[in-house]
Amino acid sequence: MSGKDVTEVVLADAAGIARAARCLESGGLVAVPTETVYGLAARADSAEAVAKIYAAKGRPDFNPLIVHVTGVEQAARYGVFSPEARALAEAHWPGPLTLVVPRRADSGLADAVTAGLATIALRAPAHPAMRALLEQLDFPLAAPSANRSGFISPTTPGHVLASLDGRIDLVLDGGPTRAGVESTIVAVRADGRVEELRPGPLSIGVRGSGAHIEAPGQLASHYAPGKPVRLNAEAAEAGEFLIGFGKIAGDCTLSASGDVTEAAARLYACLHEAALASQPRIAVALVPEGGVGRAINDRLRRAAA
Ligand code: AMP
Numbered sequence: 001m002s003g004k005d006v007t008e009v010v011l012a013d014a015a016g017i018a019r020a021a022r023c024l025e026s027g028g029l030v031a032v033p034t035e036t037v038y039g040l041a042a043r044a045d046s047a048e049a050v051a052k053i054y055a056a057k058g059r060p061d062f063n064p065l066i067v068h069v070t071g072v073e074q075a076a077r078y079g080v081f082s083p084e085a086r087a088l089a090e091a092h093w094p095g096p097l098t099l100v101v102p103r104r105a106d107s108g109l110a111d112a113v114t115a116g117l118a119t120i121a122l123r124a125p126a127h128p129a130m131r132a133l134l135e136q137l138d139f140p141l142a143a144p145s146a147n148r149s150g151f152i153s154p155t156t157p158g159h160v161l162a163s164l165d166g167r168i169d170l171v172l173d174g175g176p177t178r179a180g181v182e183s184t185i186v187a188v189r190a191d192g193r194v195e196e197l198r199p200g201p202l203s204i205g206v207r208g209s210g211a212h213i214e215a216p217g218q219l220a221s222h223y224a225p226g227k228p229v230r231l232n233a234e235a236a237e238a239g240e241f242l243i244g245f246g247k248i249a250g251d252c253t254l255s256a257s258g259d260v261t262e263a264a265a266r267l268y269a270c271l272h273e274a275a276l277a278s279q280p281r282i283a284v285a286l287v288p289e290g291g292v293g294r295a296i297n298d299r300l301r302r303a304a305a
């Protein structure tokens with residue numbers, strides 16, 4: 001199955017999950033719900049299947065993929081887990097934390113997954129449908145966000161279809177995602193040092209060195225809505241679609257009560273709406289930095305870049 005043309009959508013019930021498992025086993029592409037955003041999954045041990053992810057997304061081949069696993073036991077077959085890395089996995093998995101660790105030479109995964117790096121990014125997601133799916137498979141899933149490269153991440157099956165309809169085999173419909181922004185990415189160095197590569201829903205109290213770009217998802221203009229974006233707006237100017245927050249009500253409002261968690265869950269839905277709106281420009285109200293606010297502002301700065 002991969003002539004594509006028609007992308008099927010199935011509910012993430014037992015039958016739908018079994019269907020997705022068969023499709024992935026035969027090397028297909030399935031959009032899957034996670035607690036962060038929808039992922040575009042393929043079996044990570046098949047070079048052919050992984051190549052389809054890059055082709056469907058139009059993703060540059062130097063941008064590696066996150067490998068999704070059931071937990072630290074499976075993860076340790078593909079990456080080297082120092083005591084520090086193991087402690088982080090045990091504390092936060094399943095959950096929205098991706099760990100970048102040294103790649104095992106005998107991992108048996110497609111080289112394209114790690115784009116030639118000596119490290120591998122691993123995560124055990126918490127979404128019940130994704131977990132049930134991973135439990136049924138005897139291979140891990142490579143899965144970047146289920147959108148065309150460079151565009152806005154999907155938090156609903158509708159967002160997935162808007163950019164990938166006809167280019168993938170199946171969408172497993174688990175409804176809107178809960179956290180709304182991509183996982184926190186943290187690298188655990190050989191000497192045990194921990195460095196944040198991308199802020200996300202989970203704050204573990206470390207920051208990146210900022211010395212060089214290691215996660216290409218950190219490149220500016222990675223989350224582009226295709227229109228100019230003005231930040232810290234207090235009101236819409238002529239021709240602007242306003243994304244509001246708190247007291248500033250917009251054409252779409254992230255959280256009227258000023259709750260950053262709610263704002264994160266609605267961020268990409270508002271950006272998708274803004275991208276489709278008739279207004280040629282987008283303005284966004286100030287969102288505070290606390291908690292997941294830091295990840296929201298990280299994505300907004302990239303959308304504006
Ligand atoms: P996406 O799932 O689309 O958010 O993309 C996955 C993110 O993980 C991208 O920003 C990648 O650059 C990053 N990533 C994947 N593997 C690695 C790795 N080995 N080292 C650093 N970053 C990685």
Ligand code: MG
Pocket residue numbers: 144145153217
């Ligand atoms: Mg992405």
